[in-house]
Each structure stands twice: as C-alpha cells, then as structure tokens.
Amino acid sequence: MNNPFNYSTPMLKKTAHAIRVDLIKALAHAGSGHSGGPLGLADCVAAVYFYGASIDPHNPHHPDRDRIIFSAGHYSPVIYATLAHAGYVSINHFINDYRMFGGCLDGHPNFKTPGIETASGPLGQGTSQAAGMAAAAKLDKKEWRVWLFMSDGEQQEGQVQEAAMWMGFRKLDNVIAILDANNMQIDGHVSNVLGEKWIEDNYRNYGWYIITIDGNDMKQIMRAIDEAKEVRGKPTLIIARTVPGKGVKFMENDYHWHGKPPVGKEVTEALDDLGKEVN
Amino acid sequence: MLQLNKYYNLNKNIFSSPDLEANRVGFGVALKDVGKTNKDVVALCCDLTESTRIIEFAKAYPERFFEIGVAEQNLAGIAAGMALTGKIPFMASYAAFSPGRNFDQIRVSIAYSNTNVKIIGAHAGVTVGPDGATHQMLEDVALMRTLPNMTVIVPADFDQAYAATVAATSFVGPVYIRLAREKTPKITTSTTPFTIGKANVYAKGRDVTIIANGPMVYEALVAAEALEKQKINVEVIDCHSVKPLDAQTILTSVAKTGAVVTAEEAQVTGGLGGAVAELLGEHMPVPLKRIGVLDRFGESGEPAELMKAFHLTAHDIQLAVHEVIARKNR
Numbered sequence: 160m161n162n163p164f165n166y167s168t169p170m171l172k173k174t175a176h177a178i179r180v181d182l183i184k185a186l187a188h189a190g191s192g193h194s195g196g197p198l199g200l201a202d203c204v205a206a207v208y209f210y211g212a213s214i215d216p217h218n219p220h221h222p223d224r225d226r227i228i229f230s231a232g233h234y235s236p237v238i239y240a241t242l243a244h245a246g247y248v249s250i251n252h253f254i255n256d257y258r259m260f261g262g263c264l265d266g267h268p269n270f271k272t273p274g275i276e277t278a279s280g281p282l283g284q285g286t287s288q289a290a291g292m293a294a295a296a297k298l299d300k301k302e303w304r305v306w307l308f309m310s311d312g313e314q315q316e317g318q319v320q321e322a323a324m325w326m327g328f329r330k331l332d333n334v335i336a337i338l339d340a341n342n343m344q345i346d347g348h349v350s351n352v353l354g355e356k357w358i359e360d361n362y363r364n365y366g367w368y369i370i371t372i373d374g375n376d377m378k379q380i381m382r383a384i385d386e387a388k389e390v391r392g393k394p395t396l397i398i399a400r401t402v403p404g405k406g407v408k409f410m411e412n413d414y415h416w417h418g419k420p421p422v423g424k425e426v427t428e429a430l431d432d433l434g435k436e437v438n
Numbered sequence: 439m440l441q442l443n444k445y446y447n448l449n450k451n452i453f454s455s456p457d458l459e460a461n462r463v464g465f466g467v468a469l470k471d472v473g474k475t476n477k478d479v480v481a482l483c484c485d486l487t488e489s490t491r492i493i494e495f496a497k498a499y500p501e502r503f504f505e506i507g508v509a510e511q512n513l514a515g516i517a518a519g520m521a522l523t524g525k526i527p528f529m530a531s532y533a534a535f536s537p538g539r540n541f542d543q544i545r546v547s548i549a550y551s552n553t554n555v556k557i558i559g560a561h562a563g564v565t566v567g568p569d570g571a572t573h574q575m576l577e578d579v580a581l582m583r584t585l586p587n588m589t590v591i592v593p594a595d596f597d598q599a600y601a602a603t604v605a606a607t608s609f610v611g612p613v614y615i616r617l618a619r620e621k622t623p624k625i626t627t628s629t630t631p632f633t634i635g636k637a638n639v640y641a642k643g644r645d646v647t648i649i650a651n652g653p654m655v656y657e658a659l660v661a662a663e664a665l666e667k668q669k670i671n672v673e674v675i676d677c678h679s680v681k682p683l684d685a686q687t688i689l690t691s692v693a694k695t696g697a698v699v700t701a702e703e704a705q706v707t708g709g710l711g712g713a714v715a716e717l718l719g720e721h722m723p724v725p726l727k728r729i730g731v732l733d734r735f736g737e738s739g740e741p742a743e744l745m746k747a748f749h750l751t752a753h754d755i756q757l758a759v760h761e762v763i764a765r766k767n768r
Binding site for chain 1 (some may be wrong): 476480501504506507509511512513514515516519520521522523525527543546547550551552563699726754
C-alpha cells in the first residue's frame with residue numbers, strides 16, 4: 160500500500176490551511192473544544208495523511224493500512240478535519256456535528272468515526288496501544304507502520320514512559336512517533352510545569368532514533384518522514400517544535416487557548432488571520 | 439446426604455478428601471492448550487510469569503509470549519493494541535495490580551473500546567495469606583463489574599478455570615477472570631458443563647438458596663451437606679459469572695426457597711453479594727445474608743486462619759442460613 164494522495168509541498172501547505180479553517184469553524188459551531196494544539200499540529204497531521212502514511216480512506220479497515228494513533232484525544236478538531244479532507248467523513252458533517260449528540264464525532268475520538276484506530280482521551284493510552292499494534296505487526300511479519308501522535312504534556316503520564324521504554328527495548332522500528340512539542344499544557348508552559356529537557360533524553364535512553372524539526376515547516380516535516388521510514392532497528396521519535404494556535408495571531412503561544420474555542424467576533428478574527436496567512 | 443445434581447458430573451470425592459489444586463493452574467494448562475489450536479492467542483505478563491501460570495504458554499510458544507516488565511498500565515494498552523490487530527491477548531498479573539492499578543486503561547482501551555482482551559487477575563482474595571493487605575485484592579470484582587462490555591468470571595476450582603479459559607478464548611469481547619493462589623478442593627471435573635453467564639445449580643433444595651463463586655463454592659457445598667443433616671434442604675448455585683448475572687436461574691431458585699445466602703472471597707459491596715442484592719431488591723426482596731469481606735482490608739496470616747478470621751468458612755455460611763430461614767419464618 161501507498162499514500163493515495165502523495166501531495167507536493169504546496170498542496171500539503173494548502174491542505175493544512177484548509178484543515179485549520181475548517182477546525183475553527185467546527186469549534187465555533189460546537190462552542191467547546193481545544194484550539195491551540197490542533198492548530199499547531201495541523202501541518203504534521205496533514206503531512207502524515209496526505210504524504211507519509213499508507214492508508215485507504217475508502218476502506219478504513221484495510222488490513223495492510225498503516226495505523227495512525229492519536230494518543231492525545233483532545234486534538235480531535237485537527238483529527239476530524241483531516242479525516243474529512245481525506246474523505247473518511249464529510250466536511251459538512253464535521254463542521255456542523257462536531258461534539259453533537261447522535262453524531263459520530265464526539266469530543267474525544269472513538270470507534271464511531273471511520274479512520275479512528277483507538278479511543279483516546281485519558282492521556283497516554285494511545286502509546287501502549289501503538290506498541291501492541293506494532294508488536295502484533297512484527298509477529299505477523301506485516302509491513303505496515305504505526306504512526307503515533309503524542310503531546311509534550313502527555314509525556315508526564317507514567318504510561319507513556321512505560322510504553323516508550325518497551326518500544327525501544329523491543330526495537331519496534333515500525334513505529335514513527337510525532338511529538339507535538341508546543342510547550343503548552345492546561346496549567347501553563349510544559350517547561351514550567353515539569354520541565355521538558357528530560358523528554359528527549361528519556362527517548363534517547365530508551366533506544367529511540369530522534370529527529371528534531373520545526374513542526375510548522377512542511378519541507379522539514381516531509382524530510383523527517385522520509386528519514387524516519389529508513390530507520391531500522393529503532394523506533395523513531397520526531398520532535399516537532401510547533402507554535403500552539405499557529406495561524407491565529409491572538410492564540411499563538413498563549414496557553415489559555417489550550418482548551419477553549421473562539422466565540423463571537425473571535426471567530427471572524429481567527430478566520431481573517433488564517434485568510435491573511437494563506438495570502 | 440446432599441444430593442448433587444448429576445447433570446454437572448461433579449467430583450465424587452467432594453465430601454471425602456477431594457484432590458487439591460489451585461485454579462490458576464487450570465488457567466495455565468488451558469491457555470497452553472488453546473494456544474496450540476488457536477494461533478491468534480497471545481499472552482502478556484508483568485514479571486509474574488511463573489506464579490500466574492502463564493509460564494506454560496510462554497514455554498510452549500515463546501514467540502507469542504510478551505514480557506511487559508513491571509508496568510500494568512502498559513500491559514493493558516499493549517493487549518488492547520494487539521486485540522485491535524486481530525489477536526486474542528491474555529494479560530496476566532496479580533489482581534492487586536491488574537485491575538488494581540490499571541483501571542483507567544481497562545476502562546478506556548479495553549471496555550469502552552470493546553477490545554477482545556482477556557484479563558487474568560491472579561492471587562485475588564485474602565487467601566494470598568502472608569503477603570498481607572496490599573496484595574490481597576478484594577475490590578477487583580466490584581471494579582470490573584461496573585464496566586459496560588465487561589464479562590466477569592470467578593472460577594470455583596481447577597477444572598472450572600480451565601473451562602472458563604477455553605470459553606473466554608472463543609467469546610468475543612473483554613473478559614475478566616479472577617484466580618486464587620491457594621490450592622483448593624476440586625469440585626468440578628473436566629466434563630462439568632460451563633457456559634459464560636449460566637449459573638450451575640449443583641444441589642436442588644427448597645428451604646434456602648446459597649449463591650457462591652470461586653473457592654467459596656466448596657465451602658457452600660460443605661455447609662449444605664451439614665445443613666442437610668439438620669433437615670435443612672439447601673439449593674447450591676455456583677454463580678461463576680458475576681456479569682452477566684444469571685438472573686433467571688437465581689430468581690427461579692429464590693421464588694422456590696424464599697431465602698438467600700451469598701458467599702464470595704471479595705468485598706460484598708459491588709461483588710457477587712452486591713449483584714445478587716441488586717437483583718433481589720428490584721425483583722424479589724427476600725431475607726438475604728451476604729458472606730464475604732465486609733468493608734475492610736486484609737492482613738497477614740495463613741490462608742485458613744484468614745478465612746476463619748474473615749468469616750468465610752462453611753460454618754459461617756451455616757450460621758447465615760439459619761439466620762435467613764429464621765427471618766423468612768418470622
């Protein structure tokens with residue numbers, strides 16, 4: 160299997176932008192949800208779905224597909240927006256029914272949504288599930304990969320350390336993890352809450368291959384994906400340094416925007432900002 | 439003499455020095471056996487390979503055995519990930535740690551996600567003995583029983599643990615199986631019927647219903663035998679499946695007897711006693727006495743000593759029977 164889109168850099172940038180615009184619309188309509196992280200991670204998520212991963216949106220359960228795991232479920236706006244642009248769900252459904260009763264797009268992801276591989280919400284749970292999938296793929300001698308998105312605040316969960324240690328020890332080189340290093344969590348900057356330098360050190364000590372990039376630079380993201388795919392004998396961690404709230408000036412780098420949506424004229428302002436960015 | 443229901447083909451020596459074997463051993467043998475025919479079965483353990491008896495499988499199929507290390511949260515998540523890839527994972531640890539420590543992972547990655555994971559909670563109950571309260575898991579049944587999608591089985595003995603393991607392998611969905619450390623009398627045999635969610639009526643009676651599970655089924659049978667001599671005619675139900683609870687079998691029995699004693703080696707709050715009390719409270723309120731651990735932690739001691747101290751013996755069941763019959767006749 161291959162990536163069915165295999166977009167060029169300009170197409171990926173354009174798609175990431177469209178994802179940002181739609182996630183703002185969906186958040187505004189829902190009246191709750193997370194803005195900062197999803198905006199910051201849009202470039203990386205777009206690159207995985209439209210360039211890096213082997214997927215088939217028309218057959219979400221294809222046995223040979225890559226598994227894309229979002230361990231931090233509060234990224235749902237960017238996850239659903241990307242699934243919509245890839246064709247798993249309709250864009251209208253996303254914008255109008257996100258977080259609504261009776262739909263398939265709950266606040267935190269679960270199996271109701273085509274393309275979602277794990278339920279997530281309590282931080283860290285995706286990491287172990289990714290490890291289990293990768294080990295099962297090795298056991299069955301399958302070629303598919305596991306892509307694992309994590310947040311930096313999430314690294315504070317003991318389970319993440321357990322899973323990272325295990326994946327490193329077992330040399331699961333079919334795992335490519337992308338860490339959203341945006342230095343933001345609910346109570347403030349990650350560096351102030353519990354520090355951040357240890358994160359990279361830990362993964363190195365656990366036996367991971369590490370690539371550090373600007374997670375909002377599409378060319379760097381694509382190069383990191385290409386490089387990670389060539390790594391043998393180690394899982395790869397791509398530390399993607401991103402700007403939380405990327406593209407919306409009043410949200411950028413402000414941790415207060417971690418867990419709330421824009422309301423009223425903030426919506427227009429946010430969409431205006433994103434409009435300016437693409438122009 | 440207590441008349442045992444022939445349908446279940448129980449061990450003929452129950453009341454005359456029955457063989458002793460731990461039910462965890464039955465699990466270990468069964469897992470090795472199902473692993474032979476079903477290549478999707480995988481086993482995971484947290485540094486307790488020998489005592490959980492998963493060692494049998496690990497030795498026979500090393501490529502399908504995964505040592506997780508001392509990390510029970512990771513254990514549950516890895517098992518879920520493997521299940522999502524089509525495997526049938528059996529994850530084993532001590533019940534004190536799994537589900538004791540990883541309830542959140544079991545709740546979201548296994549129960550909510552409805553992944554086909556089999557959770558083995560070994561060394562449950564006070565009979566772990568000298569290790570003391572931290573290792574004597576008493577709340578696991580209550581924890582697991584509250585989870586949607588979860589099936590909860592408490593095997594009575596060696597052969598039933600074997601049967602439960604085989605049944606759990608073909609059953610699609612999360613299953614929790616609670617095991618004990620100690621050798622306990624063999625009640626069932628390899629031909630005793632076992633169906634998940636179907637309680638076994640080992641003795642038919644008209645005066646009182648004893649509903650027990652785990653090693654307390656033996657205590658219940660011994661109590662019933664003694665009561666029979668006192669002209670009290672006891673119905674004994676082995677309720678190995680706490681969830682789904684076999685409401686039909688229980689209500690049919692209670693409609694006849696009008697008095698109930700439950701017996702388990704766990705907190706009655708949320709346990710089998712809790713489940714039966716909920717059922718009867720809603721559908722058929724009758725005099726009920728629950729034998730089990732009553733809102734307290736365990737402590738060190740020899741297993742037999744602790745069973746006595748925690749009032750978990752056949753004698754305690756007999757006293758409870760007298761009490762509920764007196765209340766019924768009041």
